Amino acid sequence: MAETRRRGLAAAPGLAAGPLALLPEPGAAAGAVRGPLPLGAALAAARLDLEALAAEAADDAAEILAFQVEMLADPALAEGARAAIDAGAPPAAAWTACMDAYIRGYGAAEDPYMAARAADLADIKARVLAALTGEGDAPLRLPPGAVVAAHDLTPSRFLAVAARSPAGIALAHGHPTSHVAILARARGIPLVTNLGERPEGGNALLDGAAGLLVLDPDPATVAAFARNAADETAKAARAAKLAGTLAWRGRPVVLTVNVDDPAAVADAVLKTADGVGLLRSEFLFMGRDALPGEDEQAQAYADLLNRLNGKPLVVRTLDVGGDKPLPGLTLPAETNPFLGLRGIRLSLAYPETLRPQLRALLRAAAGGDLRVMLPMVSVPDEVEAVRALMAEALADLEARGIPARPPPLGIMVETPAAALALDRFDIAFASIGSNDLVQYTLAASRDAPGPVARLADPYHPAVTRLIEATVAAGRAKGIDVSLCGDLASDPKGALHLLRLGIRRLSVAPAALDRVRLAVHDDREETA
């Protein structure tokens, strides 16, 4: 059989090879385990199953399941189904109609958070339906190391599949932003979604980062894929050995990662990085109407500090505005948003958004090595305004007996003004944001049409001189200067920066091993 290649969406990175195992659709599995149940008993059985699953699940999954358990425990859930059964409808049909009405209602909600609950309702529906019909819920028979194929997965079904050590998962539907994708990334299980049809075949190769599924691969493809996988494994192993001891031409180099959503970063990455050099705190309001409050933020920072096990975490305060609107805030339309109210300017204009974040940061800093970095800083007054708000917040927390510690305060160097006048700032560290620095220096957007984008050259001498000026000012002040833009994630850019005197690089998680090896190997060849 000739091999076929199917393209989907990349939802969780990693390479997987193994027999393709079709996941039985819920309710269609062979082998009844406990006969058809009346509705009341089916609801109770589904609830017990979910409670057992929640008890074994990690925190993230347990929270998703707790909502489903509470729904199942509510007699109001099946009111419509009971009425239909009393009127003579078959139980399975009555239950299906009742749940479909809820699923439509949630699915149609404008609020994306509410709309996402439709998946939870579908999960409940399938679980109860399986108990009602006496089908399904048989133990999943999946060979370990299989590439599991399904139409779609609900969170609880994903967890059941994940417990059977699949090599990877290929879905006809689903989406990279779903709960299931977040769970897969956290567990390091390669996942490709949106393949269109449920794949069928004998053997499969799955490339989670490329969103590619190869069915019944030719021997040559298998061999090439195995070489790639072995290469990646060897590279990761070699890179992991260098963790914590990386040096370039005899000088120690600190290599940290940039993090968007902590749930999407594998523990393996946090283990080998020297810390998180940039946490983009915008992740906190992804998919919601407004910024979460102080407690939820403090918890999110504390959770990441725990995972880092003593290594530093640099949190960038909210960097929104201009092209990235802040939900819940109505901003005046700006003709030139990149020169307008963005970054720290926006936070200071709306201190009601900054205050809870500063309080959360002060609280989390009491429990670990947390540092705070301000985006889009132009003048020292901006840093001092934040410092004053922070002092206020600290006094209030202390008065209430809440543990808090003022974290080291630093800035992103993204404007030529900050780069050239760094000596005027009272700061504990600086990190160059090369993307914006290039854009503001050359007055050229990377997103602009061809000829303009080509002007946005990070190797332009003007940018090089600004980086050198920042490094020199940092040395004179005795503070660390790092670089956390895209330039550091490119091995060529990373070596360029080392030659300019930068000794701390913060890179995308996917670039961590690549940059580490490039830095190490450059030392070996030229030392």
Next chain:
Amino acid sequence: MSAASGRATITHAAGLHARPAVRLTKLAKTFAAEVRLRGLPDGAPVDAKSIVKVMGLKLRAGTILAFDAEGDDAEAAVEALTALVERRFDEDG
């Protein structure tokens, strides 16, 4: 039998979503009193012990909630529930 009423404003940024709603119904169920909940000014009252009904209200941040309870521990129920909302469901500063 006694009756009690109280109000509280949802300041929790995300409104009355899954996790806060679970906390609210779980707390309501610890009281014997019958507790009804509605969003002011003109929301229909629903059983505060039912997650299905409470989620069905799709209440947003800024909504004023009115609790009406009837039963021996009505006053304690209203007090505890309004306090939970005011504490931002114990998850939000």
